[in-house]
Amino acid sequence: MVENIKRSLGVMVWFVFLSFPFLAVRVNTLKGEVEWRWLNLLWVAIAAFVLSLVWRWALARRNRGGRPGERAGDTPAVWHQRLFADPRIRRSSIGLIGVAALLFPVITDSYQINIMVLALIFVVLGLGLNITVGLAGLLDLGYVAFFAVGAYSYAILNTRFDLGFWVCLPIGGLIGMLFGVLLGFPILRLRGDYLAIVTLGFGSIAKIVAENWEGLTNGARGIAGIDRPGLFGLEMTISTATIYTYYLMIALVLLTIFTTNRLKDSRIGRAWIALREDEIACVAMGIDMARTKLSAYALGAFWAGLVGVVFAARNTYIHPNSFTFMESAIVLSIVVLGGMGSIIGVIIAALVLILMPEYLRAVAEYRMLVFGAVMVLMMIFRPEGLIANVRKSYRHSSPKAEAGHGR
Amino acid sequence: MELEKFLGYFMSGLTRGSIYALIALGYTMVYGIIQLINFAHGEIYMIGAFVALIVAGVLTIYGFSGVSILVLAALVAMIYAAAYGYTLERIAYRPLRNAPRLSALISAIGMSLFLQNYVLLAQTPDFLRFPQLIPEFTFMRPISHIMGEAELVILVTSALSMIGLTLLINYTRVGKAMRATQQDMVMARLAGVDVDRVISTTFVIGSVLAAIGGVLVGSYIGQINFYIGFTAGIKAFTAAVLGGIGNIPGAALGGLVLGLAESLAAGYISSAYEDVFAFGVLVLILILRPSGLLGRAVKQKV
Numbered sequence: 001m002v003e004n005i006k007r008s009l010g011v012m013v014w015f016v017f018l019s020f021p022f023l024a025v026r027v028n029t030l031k032g033e034v035e036w037r038w039l040n041l042l043w044v045a046i047a048a049f050v051l052s053l054v055w056r057w058a059l060a061r062r063n064r065g066g067r068p069g070e071r072a073g074d075t076p077a078v079w080h081q082r083l084f085a086d087p088r089i090r091r092s093s094i095g096l097i098g099v100a101a102l103l104f105p106v107i108t109d110s111y112q113i114n115i116m117v118l119a120l121i122f123v124v125l126g127l128g129l130n131i132t133v134g135l136a137g138l139l140d141l142g143y144v145a146f147f148a149v150g151a152y153s154y155a156i157l158n159t160r161f162d163l164g165f166w167v168c169l170p171i172g173g174l175i176g177m178l179f180g181v182l183l184g185f186p187i188l189r190l191r192g193d194y195l196a197i198v199t200l201g202f203g204s205i206a207k208i209v210a211e212n213w214e215g216l217t218n219g220a221r222g223i224a225g226i227d228r229p230g231l232f233g234l235e236m237t238i239s240t241a242t243i244y245t246y247y248l249m250i251a252l253v254l255l256t257i258f259t260t261n262r263l264k265d266s267r268i269g270r271a272w273i274a275l276r277e278d279e280i281a282c283v284a285m286g287i288d289m290a291r292t293k294l295s296a297y298a299l300g301a302f303w304a305g306l307v308g309v310v311f312a313a314r315n316t317y318i319h320p321n322s323f324t325f326m327e328s329a330i331v332l333s334i335v336v337l338g339g340m341g342s343i344i345g346v347i348i349a350a351l352v353l354i355l356m357p358e359y360l361r362a363v364a365e366y367r368m369l370v371f372g373a374v375m376v377l378m379m380i381f382r383p384e385g386l387i388a389n390v391r392k393s394y395r396h397s398s399p400k401a402e403a404g405h406g407r
Numbered sequence: 408m409e410l411e412k413f414l415g416y417f418m419s420g421l422t423r424g425s426i427y428a429l430i431a432l433g434y435t436m437v438y439g440i441i442q443l444i445n446f447a448h449g450e451i452y453m454i455g456a457f458v459a460l461i462v463a464g465v466l467t468i469y470g471f472s473g474v475s476i477l478v479l480a481a482l483v484a485m486i487y488a489a490a491y492g493y494t495l496e497r498i499a500y501r502p503l504r505n506a507p508r509l510s511a512l513i514s515a516i517g518m519s520l521f522l523q524n525y526v527l528l529a530q531t532p533d534f535l536r537f538p539q540l541i542p543e544f545t546f547m548r549p550i551s552h553i554m555g556e557a558e559l560v561i562l563v564t565s566a567l568s569m570i571g572l573t574l575l576i577n578y579t580r581v582g583k584a585m586r587a588t589q590q591d592m593v594m595a596r597l598a599g600v601d602v603d604r605v606i607s608t609t610f611v612i613g614s615v616l617a618a619i620g621g622v623l624v625g626s627y628i629g630q631i632n633f634y635i636g637f638t639a640g641i642k643a644f645t646a647a648v649l650g651g652i653g654n655i656p657g658a659a660l661g662g663l664v665l666g667l668a669e670s671l672a673a674g675y676i677s678s679a680y681e682d683v684f685a686f687g688v689l690v691l692i693l694i695l696r697p698s699g700l701l702g703r704a705v706k707q708k709v
Contacts, residue, residue: 018490021483022457022529027464034468059502139509141516186694194693196512197444197644201686204641212679325637329520336513369524375517379510380502 008052015048016041062381101250105243113246117314119354120249121307126334126346127256128303133332134340135269136296137276139196142203143331145183146176146301148210148323150308155223155318156216165229169309176305177298184297188290203328210320222319229313245314252310256303257343263299264341272296273341326368330354333371336378339385349386416674417667422558422627424666425565429620430643431650431658432572433613439589439653440609442508443500446515448617449640450522451492453633455618456537456625457526459484463538477540477626485618491522492614493607501603519637526633534632537625557627568619569659572612576655581608589653638682642669645689651699660700 023040027033105113125147132140150172157163157171187198210217217223228241229248236244263269271292274282283289312318334353338345353371357364378385430452437445463480471479499518503511541557576582587595588605596602624639625631646665650657665685672684692699 014490014494018487018494019529021461021487022526025461025465026530027461027468032468034465062502137509139512186690189697190693194648194697197641197648198686198690198693200641201645201689205683205686208680208683329516332513332516365528366524368520369528372517372519372521372524376499376514376521379506379514379517380499383506383510 004053004056007056008049011052012045012049016045019044058381105246110239110242113242114314115355115358117242117246117249117310119351120246120253121311121314122331122334122354123253123347123350124249124256124303124307125331126338126350127253127260127343128300128307129331129335130300130338130341130343130346131260131263131272131303132296132300133335134342134346135264135276136272136293138293138296139199140297140300141196141200141325141328141332142206143199143300143304144323144325144327145203145206146179146304147308147311147327148206148320149179149301150176150305151312151318151323152210152217152223152308153305154309154312155226158226158312159223165227165309165313169306172309173302173306176308177302179305180297180299180301181294184294188293200325200328203323203325207320207323210323217320220320222317224317226312226316226318228316229310245310249310252307253347257347261343264343268292268295329368329371333375336375337386339387342385342387345385345387412674416670418554418558420667420670421663422561422666423670424646424663425562426620426624426627426662427639427643427646427666428659428662429565429568429616429623430639431646431662432569432655433617434644434647435650435652435655435658436585436609436613438647439655440585440592440606441500441504443511444515444644445495445500445610445613446512446640447495447499447518447522448613449636449638449643450519451488451495451614451636452617452621452624452639452643453526453631453636454491454522454621455484455488455614456621456631456635457530457633458487459618459622459625460535460537460631463540467538474542476538477542480540481619481622484622485615488614488618488621489611492610492617495522496607496610501606519640523633523637530633532633534630537629537631539629540622540626557623561623561627564619564623568616572616572655575612581605585609642685645685648689648699649692651701654699654701657699657701664700 020041023044024037026035026037028035104116108116125143129140129143132138132143153172153175154165154168157168158165163171183199183202187195190198211220213219228236228238229245230236271282271287274285274287275289275292275296279289282292311322315322330353334349335346337353338347338349357367363370430448433448433451434445437443437448459480462483463476466476466479495518499514500511503514541560544556544559576585584595584600584605585608587598587600588602592602595605620639621631624635642665643662646661647658648661649665650659650661652658665688668688669681669685673681676684
């Protein structure tokens with residue numbers, strides 16, 4: 001214990017030293033003034049002391065392998081699995097969520113609905129990226145490029161050629177998909193980290209092109225006056241249009257969940273997971289690597305293009321700055337936080353990450369700081385995410401297997 | 408006239424390139440040893456530049472002047488960058504040493520976001536004017552239209568740093584341990600090398616180089632903000648890949664090639680698409696020669 005406190009005191013001194021120039025000093029080089037903020041150092045000292053104790057305790061626990069009493073290698077069913085194993089609870093909770101989702105616009109105002117639409121857009125983005133990163137294990141740091149492609153294709157088709165929302169929705173998805181394949185081709189042979197950087201490059205290129213191709217994208221001024229989603233030419237007020245967009249997004253989310261769920265269990269989905277686990281073994285088993293990777297890219301990009309269209313229609317105005325690396329990072333943290341490959345996890349993570357800063361204005365500033373810290377902590381302490389993805393397992397019902405290990 | 412314009416672009420490309428090279432060395436050294444893209448390396452460079460700015464600002468206000476500020480600011484920046492690099496490795500990478508590589512990469516991205524926003528919140532989101540630290544040399548006057556003082560200082564400093572690094576790696580005990588760890592971590596450990604310490608040392612050296620780059624860029628461009636590390640980091644990584652990642656002379660060469668390509672493309676084609684050229688070069692290299700200019704192809708063992 002004394003040893004522990006001594007070490008934490010050391011850590012405390014170290015962090016006070018580290019944060020000194022950033023938190024205690026602020027210089028104004030233009031006016032030639034220095035502002036000293038000594039109080040901040042006190043907070044740093046306290047936080048560093050406490051956190052280092054927690055940190056060491058958590059690391060020790062992790063290295064022991066979970067809570068005391070649990071045997072290593074024996075993964076017990078987690079609470080949500082146990083809860084949802086009961087079909088009655090499962091059915092009633094799905095029903096409850098469904099009713100809440102349907103009634104949401106009735107009990108709230110259009111500001112809330114608008115935020116919820118954005119959160120739902122990120123749910124679809126998360127599920128789409130989940131295909132590429134979570135299932136196929138291809139780290140994509142430029143996912144926002146496909147989102148931008150979808151949004152810009154609707155914006156351009158709508159403002160220049162007067163095409164409607166419903167025509168453009170599939171077009172946006174398909175153009176996204178096309179870009180997914182186009183970008184996927186050159187980088188098929190790249191391994192994990194190279195892939196990450198190249199996709200990051202593609203993401204930045206998309207934004208630079210949107211900023212500079214005045215003729216097509218209207219450059220940094222953005223495109224305004226995009227139509228909201230229509231319904232057989234019906235005239236709608238802004239608030240009905242918002243409610244309409246909300247239900248549309250609910251339908252889209254359901255479609256995405258259904259499709260990605262089916263995809264996950266399909267032949268191609270299994271090929272993705274196999275590719276993620278071991279590329280060489282997977283290719284040796286006769287899986288076409290190029291086709292599998294490209295399909296993962298294309299299907300991931302499809303959803304981004306699709307909701308890109310909805311995003312443009314919701315905002316009625318788009319701008320290159322809506323498609324920065326930050327958006328890619330947010331979607332990636334949704335996937336990581338939710339548990340790679342887990343659909344429920346991704347939905348919960350998207351709702352939490354998008355809604356939390358909207359409702360807690362005070363923390364909005366700290367959002368990216370917290371995201372960064374959470375990404376690191378998740379990787380160290382809970383790499384499987386909030387809701388771990390449960391592999392399908394088959395059980396023998398013979399008493400012998402029952403007595404031994406079930407999975 | 409045409410030649411002078413070309414020389415101007417060439418010099419600015421060379422200057423930019425040598426800074427990319429300084430940062431790229433940090434990437435390449437870390438990658439060579441633990442096969443991790445230290446995504447937060449650009450942030451260390453930004454932190455170096457910020458500390459230098461803060462120190463220089465405070466010293467100017469308290470009446471110091473001239474070269475003493477430059478030296479003190481650079482020194483403190485290097486110490487802080489080293490401290491941040493060391494802490495970064497301890498917190499975000501060491502617990503993940505045996506984890507899948509994707510985990511370590513995501514942790515690195517998280518750290519990069521964290522450090523960016525830490526500086527943003529603790530200091531300012533605006534651009535800060537970097538004080539003019541580099542003195543004027545009278546002997547530079549005849550060629551001042553091609554090459555400024557800052558450019559000369561950058562070229563000389565980065566050349567010296569690279570020579571120093573080469574000597575360190577080839578002729579010292581630490582360098583030998585680093586090379587051993589790079590070749591085979593398990594074997595190095597068996598032979599008595601303290602691998603964890605070697606990795607920490609690598610992070611510290613890389614961070615010091617990045618801080619030198621940060622101070623130089625600050626005085627060259629004249630303003631910095633919390634975001635400079637991100638772009639510079641990506642460019643430097645491109646340079647490292649271009650030269651063959653894990654290869655130290657390669658990183659230097661890659662940096663220079665990238666800087667020149669960017670500067671010439673910006674000068675003769677269009678400056679708005681400067682970054683697109685950089686990434687275009689990266690993609691082309693990875694497709695045509697995935698092991699980089701000087702790298703050797705890595706055979707994958709099963």
